[in-house]
Amino acid sequence: MSHHRARSSIGNTKPFLLVLGCIIIVLFIIGVIPKAMQKGELTNKAIQLGSEIPVVQTVVVTPAPFEESATLPGNIGAMQYATIYARVDGYLTGRMVDIGDHVKAGDLLAEIDTPTIDEQTAQAKADVAEARAQLVSAQASLKEAKAKDETAEAMVTRAAADQSYAAVTAERWVNMAARGAVSVQSRDEKNTALAAQNASLEATKAQKRASDQAVAAAESQVNVTRAGVAAKLAALARYQAEQAFKHVRAPFEGVITARKVDPGDLITAGSMTQNTELFQMAKLDILRIYVNVPQAISRYLETGQPAELFVTGFPERTFKGTVTNISGALDPQTRTRQTEVKISNPEHVLLPGMYAQVKLTVHRPEAWVRVPSNAVIPHGADLEVVVVKDGKAHYQKVVLGRDFGDELEIKAGLEGGETVVLSPEDDLREGDRVKSADIASR
Known part of the structure; x- marks a missing residue:
């Protein structure tokens, strides 16, 4: 019985092993053989692909335009603008103009009552009259002194003549007394007379x-x-002069843009912060606008070059301006260069305070080119582009100019007309054969 059971167990195992072997063979056929076939196909494809020429995206480079433009915002201002303050203290007695009025240079704008200045002026006139009277009196005294001086001079002349006569007479009498012709007393009398004349002469000289x-x-x-x-x-x-300041006059021809006082207001002289201005006025014939020009084009700015202005209130018009002043330095914070543009405004269409866009067009003398930013790649300390020539890739060193974001300016290394590769692969080598796919033309 035991032997029968053993044979029965072996008989049952053989079908199982047979089924298991069949399953393994089927799995092998399904899994391994297709993979091997797929691997072979991939290998064949790799070999086939390795033998093909890679396709690269390229652009044809043309020279950059010699003109560049920039449109910049700014606020229009008056070329000549003045805030008018009072020069004397007093009360405003009259106001002759209001906002919007057009005035000429010298026109009367307002009058100020100045009693203190008026009194000081009257006193000064009286002082002048008194001083002139004193001058007349002094001149009369001088005339009298000169007359007395002339009299004194005549007396000196007379005394000198008398002294000369007395001297001659005394000498004669001395000689005569020596010969006994006259008495000694007579001689002494003549000498005494001479001494008297000498004293008289000295007195008149004094x-x-x-x-x-x-x-x-x-x-x-x-x-x-x-x-x-x-x-x-x-x-x-x-x-x-101070009294004349009671009449407030226009310093130049223009338009009143603000009025801050009315008749009866107390006016304080000066332009200190606490003092209220009387008027503000502007000259509208010529306006100006300041714009901040970016560094990229500021080097090409020139005085006298034209500019175009666009104002939102006049969409159908383009206003003409001229660059008149250019800052000698750039703002280190914004890297911009302040530029003044003057605008002729004979019709007074534009007004100070308007917002405008200024278009500046500059002329670049250098013959440069531009390429997309992704065409330039670093190579050590240099920058290069990949140029496709005769179906082969060649690395070309370049020198950059300005950076425009998605484009770069090339100052040296390219002349224009070259075909350059965009985003070249890292494994692209010098002299590799490539096929160009031109996606853009510059």
Whole structure:
């Protein structure tokens, strides 16, 4: 019985092993053989692909335009603008203009009552009259002193003549007394007379010196009073000038843009912060606008070059301007260069404070080219582009100019007309054969 059971167990196992073997064979056929076939196909494809020429995306480079434009925002302002303050204290008695009024240079804008200045002016006039009267008196005294001086000079002349006669007479009598022709007493009388004449001459000379000093003193007094008159006249002129400031006049031809006072207001002279201005006015014939030009084109700016202005309120018009002033330095914060553009505005269409767009067109003298940014690749310390020539790739060193974001300016290395590769692969080698797929033409 045991032997029968063993044979029965072996008989049952054989079909199982047979089925298992069949399953393994089927799985092998399904899994391994297709993979082997697929691997062979992939290998054949790889060999086939390795023998094909790679296709690269390219563009044909043309020279960059010699003109470049930029449209920049700015605020229009008046070429000539003034805030008018009072020059004297007082009350505003009259206002002759209001906002929007057109005035000419010298037109009366307002009047200020100035009683203090008026009183000071009247006092100055009285001081001038008094000084002039003193000058007349001093001149009269000088004239009198000169007359006395002339009298003294005549007396000196007469005394000198008398002294000369007395000297001759005394000498004659001395000679005659020596010969006994006259008495000694007579001689002594003549000598005494000569001494008296000598004393009289010295006295008249002293009077002449005194009269000369009197003339000099009178002349000094005239000069002093004349200087006093000049000082009083200067003070009067100053008060009259201040008095003239009661009439507030337009400094130039223009339009009143603001009015801050009314009749009866107390006006304080000066332009300090706490003082209120009377008017603001602007000259509208010529306006100006300041724009900040980017560094990329600022080097090509020139005074006198034209500019175009676009104002939202006038979509159908293009206003013409001229570059008049260019800053000598760039703002280190914004890397821009402040530029002034003047606009002729004879019709007064444009107004100060308007927002405008200014288009500047500059001319670049260098013959440069531009390429897409992804065409330039670093190679060590240099920058290169891949140029396709005769179906082969060639690495070309370039020197960059300005960076425009998606484009780069090439100053050296390319002349235009070359075909360059966009985003070249890292494994692309010098001299490799490539096939160009031109996607853009510059």
